[in-house]
Amino acid sequence: MADGRILTRRAFVAVAVGSLAACSSERPRAGLLGVAERWNERVQRMLFDPQWLAPELPASATTAAGELPAYYISPGPPPMPPGWRLRVGGLVATPAAFSLDELQRMARTDVRVRHHCVEGWSAVASWHGVRLRDVAERVGAAREARYVELRSFDSGYYSSWDRESAFHPQTILAYGMNGEPLSPHYGAPLRLYGAVKLGYKMVKYIDELKFLPTKTGGYWEDRGYEWFAGV
């Protein structure tokens, strides 16, 4: 009993010290913290319910104009390139390049849900656009396309989503905000908006959508932020 206790205590201290040594704040997706992230991703995928909708909020919940931060990595809001089109490719039956007009002629979906930023703040705006899954259906995205990558003309900002979250009914390619056309500040002409991920997963200034068999990364994900980032 006494021996067992000492061993337990020694093992406990060894495990504790070893664990801390395997944690690096600079490379949080490696080492023990990386193991924990992969475990957490499994848990998040398990928790994710493709049928569950985030509560739609009343117009009165809308965050006051000017209080909703807009982030981009270029020095200023990147201007829309002339002749802009949304290129859609990868594992699809018919690769396509949609003009804004073509996207606006597809079924419109409105979403007004709470926005959760990785920094901790929340805000509310209403967004309208076309469901990502409607675009996927239009181009015939293959079953094997387990991931969707979104690229932008904002200095190479990009991200990638699991298929289930990307095909969620509240995940849209938004071309409008609070009843107006999307402004350059918030991602014009087209941005991703979704209820089930943190803000940095919602790529603004989108110009390319790719359906892929394997997971890729993202601008912030490559720098150490969680890849799944579900809410």
Add this chain to the structure above:
Amino acid sequence: MPRPDQPWPIRLTHWANVPLLVIMAGSGLQILAAYPMLGPRGALYHWYPFNGDVPPAWLRIGGWLAGARHWHFAFAWLFVVNGLVYWTYLLIAREWHRRFFLPWRDTRNAVQTIAYYTRIRKTAPPQDLYNGLQRLAYTTASLLALVVVVSGVAIYKPVQLHALTVPFGGYDGARAAHLVALALLALFTVGHVVMVLLHPRSLADIVTGGKPHG
């Protein structure tokens, strides 16, 4: 076999809490530093006196937001498991009975203890393992740990586990409750350490187990 004042599962979970609480609090404050305000954008909670104040660097763990989030969500599991082990042991070993505050049993003793500490009363009230005030303090700390975990899960998954945010009045309420519960836990810890320094025997007992009780 007689059981010591502090059986080993209680000592183990008690001491595991020290590094776990430090890591959870430190990484939590680093996360808070990214947006050191409470309340949603455009509708801050004005009752919070520290809106805009970044927690001091010496209290933060994780270096930056992504680092701190990974620390927080990794060690949260250990913190929860440790708490579950503790509560399960309290339940199956019936230890809760001599540790938790039962109002009908302990209120009178707690009041008498306060009277003794404030020198209104000359003699300490009779006690066994703990007096009523200790039971109140330890039970409150346990409940605060529960609040900190539930509010934490709520702000981690405010959509998939939306129901958890409801008792707090939504995501931002849960985020505020998460910080307030941490502040109260920190306050408890300060009081706890002060009392232990005044009664060093209790420190020896939580290390060695103390004398066996029949």
